[in-house]
Amino acid sequence: MAGRADPELDELWNEFHAVVNMTSRELNDWLLTDAATDTAEEVPDRAGAPDGRRVLEILGKRRTDLTDGDLSVMREVVSTVTAERGEGLDDPEAGTDPWRHRLMNLGHDPLRPLASDEGVSRVRQRHH
Incomplete structure (x- = not known):
């Protein structure tokens, strides 16, 4: 991948960083909680959902x-x-705990707005 300009890669990068609205630190801390996984992991660097x-x-x-x-x-x-957020992608939404936890396992906290304006507009265009 190194060194080549790729508009499709740029678009995916922006979309990904828009929907992943948790920082790497926040995601790491979340993955270490009991709520992030059904099974306890003894090795902290492997805790949380795969x-x-x-x-x-990636972050x-x-x-x-x-x-x-x-x-x-x-x-x-x-x-x-x-797909999970549907039309409410822009609006923070609590939803049920299992639903929120599933999304948080992917780095997306539905109680927060999306992360980047450029990525948000691309996500809207492509998925709506």
Whole structure:
């Protein structure tokens, strides 16, 4: 992926960073809670949902360091969050605890607005 200009990658990057509205620190802290997973993990760096761990890894990367696997996870996160949030993507919504926790495992807290204006407009255009 390194070194090449790719408008599709730029769009995915912006969308991903719009729907992932938790910082890497917040996501990491969340993944360490009991509410983030059904099973307790004894090794803290492997605690939490596997998808959440992948999102956390991606948040720590530069755009040029993304792998094809990362891009797949990013597409899945954007798709899942937009499908789960539906038309209310812009509006903070509490929902049920299991629903909120599922989204938080992907780095999206539905009680917060989306993270970036540029990404938000792209998400709206593509998914509405």
